[in-house]
Amino acid sequence: MNSKRSLARRSAAVAAAAAVALALAACGGSGDGSAGHNGHTATSPSASAPASPGRHNAADVAFAKGMIPHHRQAVEMADLAPSRAQSAEVKKLAEDIKKAQDPEIKTMSGWLTSWGEEVPAESAMDHSMHGADGMMTAEEMEQLKDSSGQAFDTAFMEMMIKHHEGAVQMAKTEQADGAYEPAKKMAGAIITSQTAEITQMNKLLGTD
Numbered sequence: 518m519n520s521k522r523s524l525a526r527r528s529a530a531v532a533a534a535a536a537v538a539l540a541l542a543a544c545g546g547s548g549d550g551s552a553g554h555n556g557h558t559a560t561s562p563s564a565s566a567p568a569s570p571g572r573h574n575a576a577d578v579a580f581a582k583g584m585i586p587h588h589r590q591a592v593e594m595a596d597l598a599p600s601r602a603q604s605a606e607v608k609k610l611a612e613d614i615k616k617a618q619d620p621e622i623k624t625m626s627g628w629l630t631s632w633g634e635e636v637p638a639e640s641a642m643d644h645s646m647h648g649a650d651g652m653m654t655a656e657e658m659e660q661l662k663d664s665s666g667q668a669f670d671t672a673f674m675e676m677m678i679k680h681h682e683g684a685v686q687m688a689k690t691e692q693a694d695g696a697y698e699p700a701k702k703m704a705g706a707i708i709t710s711q712t713a714e715i716t717q718m719n720k721l722l723g724t725d
Contacts (some may be wrong), residue, residue: 651683
């Protein structure tokens with residue numbers, strides 16, 4: 518009985534080996550199968566890796582996340598000028614600030630989205646930032662809203678100088694620590710334009 522069982526096992530093993538040999542011979546004799554295999558391995562991992570549109574680092578993310586609410590507050594301040602400012606220069610300055618910073622907010626929001634980062638919510642004016650980087654506190658914003666005429670002009674310029682100085686410092690940090698070229702370029706534009714506006718506002722205030 519054992520002898521028969523052993524013989525049966527041996528016969529099965531021989532049959533399986535013969536089947537494998539036939540399959541291998543068929544594969545080896547097929548030019549298409551060989552080409553298909555080679556065609557698959559010809560695609561190297563490096564060839565299929567996506568090209569990076571531009572390197573960015575933590576400093577670039579921090580710059581965009583910090584500058585978006587900072588710009589939003591500047592735009593909010595600028596929106597008060599048409600109905601409250603007395604000086605034509607202050608109204609024009611507010612208009613220029615809004616014109617420059619609105620598109621920058623959109624651009625930075627686009628960067629964060631493309632990097633898989635969250636864009637700061639508009640409703641959350643990040644109250645933790647108030648008082649930091651030249652940001653106005655909620656009380657200061659209320660005082661500005663409650664003023665008009667020459668009092669508004671003075672308060673607006675004094676606050677915006679402080680606000681701009683904070684933005685310039687943030688932009689300088691980005692230029693020093695950032696890696697994403699478009700962000701560093703924007704930082705340079707912010708430094709140039711806002712430094713010029715600080716000079717202009719100091720002249721209008723008579724403190725230059």
